[in-house]
Amino acid sequence: MLSLQIIIVGSLLLAAGASDILNVGGIFDSENENKKIAFGRSIDIINNNGVLKKYKLQPLREHIEPDNALEASQTACSLLSAGVLGIFGPVSEENSQGVQSVCDTKEIPHIETRYDANQVRDSCSVNFYPHPSVLSRVYVDIVKAWDWKSFTVLYENNEGLSRIHELLKMYDNKGYTVVVRQLDKGRTGNYRPVLKEVWKSGETHFVLDSTIEHLEEILRQAQQVGLMTNLHNYIITNMDMHTIDLNPYQYSETNITGIRFINPEDNDVMDMASFLEEEKAAMGKEHEENSYIAAWKLQVETALMVDAVKAFAIAISELQSDQKFNVEPLYCNTTDNWGYGYSIINIIKTNTIKGLTGPIKFDNQGFRSDFSVDIIELCEGGITKVGNWNTSEGLNITRTYPVMPPPDELSLQNKTFIVITAMTDPYGMLKESQSSLTGNDRFEGFGIDLIHELSVMEGFNYTFIIREDKSNGAKHPVTGKWSGMIGDLMDFRADLAITDFTITSEREEAVDFTSPFMNLGISILFKKPKKAPPNFFSFAEPFAFEVWLWLAGAYFIVSISLFIMGRLCTSEWTNPYPCIEEPDFLINQFSLRNSFWFTIGSLMQQGTEIAPIAVSTRMVAGMWWFFTLIMVSSYTANLAAFLTTENPDSPFTNVHELVQRAPKAGIKYGAKKNGATANFFRDSAVEDYKKIYDNMKNYEDEMMMKENKDGVTRAESEDEQYAFFMESTSIEYEIQRHCSLTQIGGLLDEKGYGIAMRKDSPYRNILSTAVLKLQESGKIADLKRKWWEERRGGGQCTGEADSQEAKPLNLKNVGGVFWVTVGGTVMACFMVFLEMVLHVAKESIKRKATFLEEFKEEIKFYFKFKGSVKPVRMRSFSKSPEASAKSAESFGDLAIEVPKKSLSK
Numbered sequence: 001m002l003s004l005q006i007i008i009v010g011s012l013l014l015a016a017g018a019s020d021i022l023n024v025g026g027i028f029d030s031e032n033e034n035k036k037i038a039f040g041r042s043i044d045i046i047n048n049n050g051v052l053k054k055y056k057l058q059p060l061r062e063h064i065e066p067d068n069a070l071e072a073s074q075t076a077c078s079l080l081s082a083g084v085l086g087i088f089g090p091v092s093e094e095n096s097q098g099v100q101s102v103c104d105t106k107e108i109p110h111i112e113t114r115y116d117a118n119q120v121r122d123s124c125s126v127n128f129y130p131h132p133s134v135l136s137r138v139y140v141d142i143v144k145a146w147d148w149k150s151f152t153v154l155y156e157n158n159e160g161l162s163r164i165h166e167l168l169k170m171y172d173n174k175g176y177t178v179v180v181r182q183l184d185k186g187r188t189g190n191y192r193p194v195l196k197e198v199w200k201s202g203e204t205h206f207v208l209d210s211t212i213e214h215l216e217e218i219l220r221q222a223q224q225v226g227l228m229t230n231l232h233n234y235i236i237t238n239m240d241m242h243t244i245d246l247n248p249y250q251y252s253e254t255n256i257t258g259i260r261f262i263n264p265e266d267n268d269v270m271d272m273a274s275f276l277e278e279e280k281a282a283m284g285k286e287h288e289e290n291s292y293i294a295a296w297k298l299q300v301e302t303a304l305m306v307d308a309v310k311a312f313a314i315a316i317s318e319l320q321s322d323q324k325f326n327v328e329p330l331y332c333n334t335t336d337n338w339g340y341g342y343s344i345i346n347i348i349k350t351n352t353i354k355g356l357t358g359p360i361k362f363d364n365q366g367f368r369s370d371f372s373v374d375i376i377e378l379c380e381g382g383i384t385k386v387g388n389w390n391t392s393e394g395l396n397i398t399r400t401y402p403v404m405p406p407p408d409e410l411s412l413q414n415k416t417f418i419v420i421t422a423m424t425d426p427y428g429m430l431k432e433s434q435s436s437l438t439g440n441d442r443f444e445g446f447g448i449d450l451i452h453e454l455s456v457m458e459g460f461n462y463t464f465i466i467r468e469d470k471s472n473g474a475k476h477p478v479t480g481k482w483s484g485m486i487g488d489l490m491d492f493r494a495d496l497a498i499t500d501f502t503i504t505s506e507r508e509e510a511v512d513f514t515s516p517f518m519n520l521g522i523s524i525l526f527k528k529p530k531k532a533p534p535n536f537f538s539f540a541e542p543f544a545f546e547v548w549l550w551l552a553g554a555y556f557i558v559s560i561s562l563f564i565m566g567r568l569c570t571s572e573w574t575n576p577y578p579c580i581e582e583p584d585f586l587i588n589q590f591s592l593r594n595s596f597w598f599t600i601g602s603l604m605q606q607g608t609e610i611a612p613i614a615v616s617t618r619m620v621a622g623m624w625w626f627f628t629l630i631m632v633s634s635y636t637a638n639l640a641a642f643l644t645t646e647n648p649d650s651p652f653t654n655v656h657e658l659v660q661r662a663p664k665a666g667i668k669y670g671a672k673k674n675g676a677t678a679n680f681f682r683d684s685a686v687e688d689y690k691k692i693y694d695n696m697k698n699y700e701d702e703m704m705m706k707e708n709k710d711g712v713t714r715a716e717s718e719d720e721q722y723a724f725f726m727e728s729t730s731i732e733y734e735i736q737r738h739c740s741l742t743q744i745g746g747l748l749d750e751k752g753y754g755i756a757m758r759k760d761s762p763y764r765n766i767l768s769t770a771v772l773k774l775q776e777s778g779k780i781a782d783l784k785r786k787w788w789e790e791r792r793g794g795g796q797c798t799g800e801a802d803s804q805e806a807k808p809l810n811l812k813n814v815g816g817v818f819w820v821t822v823g824g825t826v827m828a829c830f831m832v833f834l835e836m837v838l839h840v841a842k843e844s845i846k847r848k849a850t851f852l853e854e855f856k857e858e859i860k861f862y863f864k865f866k867g868s869v870k871p872v873r874m875r876s877f878s879k880s881p882e883a884s885a886k887s888a889e890s891f892g893d894l895a896i897e898v899p900k901k902s903l904s905k
Helices: 004-015 033-049 069-081 093-106 132-145 158-163 192-201 212-224 267-282 291-295 300-322 341-350 446-458 484-490 545-568 592-603 615-644 655-665 676-683 687-698 708-716 728-735 764-777 779-790 811-847 851-862 881-888 900-904
Strands: 021-028 056-063 084-088 110-112 125-127 150-155 177-182 205-209 233-236 255-260 353-355 358-360 372-379 382-390 394-397 416-421 461-466 511-513 518-520 522-527 585-588 667-670 721-727 741-744 751-753 756-758 869-871
Touching: 021 033, 021 069, 021 300, 033 056, 033 267, 033 300, 056 069, 069 084, 069 093, 084 300, 093 110, 093 125, 125 341, 132 158, 132 233, 132 382, 132 394, 150 192, 177 192, 192 212, 255 382, 267 300, 300 341, 300 353, 416 446, 416 484, 446 461, 446 764, 446 779, 484 511, 484 756, 518 728, 522 708, 522 728, 545 592, 545 615, 545 811, 592 615, 615 811, 655 667, 655 687, 655 721, 667 687, 676 687, 676 721, 708 721, 708 741, 721 728, 728 741, 728 779, 764 779, 811 851
Parallel strands: 021 056, 021 084, 084 110, 110 125, 150 177, 150 205, 205 233, 233 255, 416 461, 667 721
Antiparallel strands: 255 372, 353 358, 372 382, 382 394, 511 756, 518 751, 522 721, 522 741, 585 869
């Protein structure tokens, strides 16, 4: 909110009759410092040029939080109370609407320079930003000119959808295929998941809509997932694309197209950009000495602010020539208003002036729909204008293609190259020979053979020279001069360089690379973990703990099921005296104890003397036997694996565990000094990787190795635990020859080795094509197998490869047999019910009783759960029921004593 001091000063000036001072308000709700500076600078230019003759403009600037309409309204009221004749800004939609409501009520001009997807003809407002519907046509015309029949729209927020709504209308079943994907719904800053899905889809044409603050990071992550190659094409909708650092993508051969609203070569643009840089330098910010370069960094909304102030001042100048007006304080709690607001807005909308963003004119509805933009592309030399677009003529492409030299000029036939390499195993090595060798015959290795294969294919000659210090090259932080092989290439001491040369964005700024002849990533070289001692309960390890729990549950449920089914099933109630046709009672072998004994006997594959009789109980028993067959077989098979395999006891299994456990376990780690691996950790944004680099830098002499072989020797040492970060191909080579070492974890990144040459070399494409042909023919794979597994001690550790770690079986492995058992048990329940119903029906007919009465009697007995003896209900009893029950009590579960009276009979 405006400070009390400014309000008092403004009021005093007005009261003192200082009629030559006109206040102009500016509300800013973003972190863009340039807009504030441009606002004040534009007013200074107006005052110095005498546009308003006897009047001077005085800026009153306020900063508020974004998306706070209440604060915006209060700030606007404060500015009106100080006596302003117009308010510029803010940017956010909610704040702008709050200011607009106040300005409409008080008839104060509201000047906007923001993208507004819902531009309408407001009564006292004017927006200098191009109208969204017209701007969207630019992207449609570019897509049609590039002849994209299918493309993917990648947008960041809902505002982006409104920018490309005309593109979405292009979709139809026969012509255009449009896929729309939001980059980061959770606003976490991680765009890789969506970008990876897009990469997997195989799409190569993209329309990318993003805020300028996030655009650079999105492009960087797109490059990381492989969406920045010569196959991919981008149209970027943000008109500030040219203001970010695009150097990392200049040489990726990716077609990146954008639009530009300002001309950085215009003198007024350069002057404003230079002033902004000087102001930022005075505020302690970064300063660009070259104003021409600074002009490229001038953003659209900053330029629009300058144009808006100029148009506003011209409108006031025209109005004051017709009539004299005074600006008095206005208060939001009164009904008064200013009588000149509509006049100023109408003059602005009818005038045509030249600004930093080109000719400024509005249509009959008050929208800026008549404008012109440049079509730009990213090339190896930087941003290049390839055409323009305007509302009257549409798209006009003026791109000129360089004249290709004659084919014989690009031929490598009979040319001679000086190839620099280093004695790094297995890329370059001295040949072992008893005789004295000279020239190229002295060397052998993967890189030596690769150059030979390329020379045979393309017909050139070559001479090898050696870089003794084995340095690939590093950029000096002060002078910017490159050392190592890169320096040799730039100083024309060599034409090509081949070794374990990692392609990085920093190196690509200095030299060119061929297509990667080998893909790799960073991993960890460490001693093979020792075998863990056997566990005291190792006999239980073949099954996971959850499987043991489910097994116990299955045993309990099946045992209870047998007990219940045995009682419900009439076939399980048997005559204890086969010689007596009509016994006094029946017995049941499936008591609770016998049911549990039956299932445990089956599980242990020992069997019992109990045998089910009924269909249902046999079905349950059969399902249980099938279950035990599978489970016991699985247990036995996996037990053998556990008994013959000793699982390794590794102190860590990945890089994150290494960072956490290294201090406690006394593990040290490092990488090759000034190498690409160390630079990877230096430039990474991952927290664990930052900790690794900080630790290696703090103990550089102790942690960092001069050469890879030093790191291998230290990792193999028994005196300490040392983990060496190394590229995976080199790790593969070393563990073939050092059997005590192994690779821990997966790859931390993805990159490639390439053949380096000077910048803009005319032979890059030819050599890249030749490398691809060697890969397709399998020749490079043969060379790798030769030098990794066959020559110089390779393959000696292959016979000692560790056996795979035995893993307990979990529910995913044996879950099916559980469900089969469940299904069999459920079917058996239906069979029990059916058998009981048939038995009750038979008994009801025999006894001439109702089915319901017989069913109730059966159920009452079954659910009493009193013993395993059931009295036989007959029409005439030789004994009373009490006597029969009493005699039955003397019978056990299976062994039954025959009553003496029965024997005498």
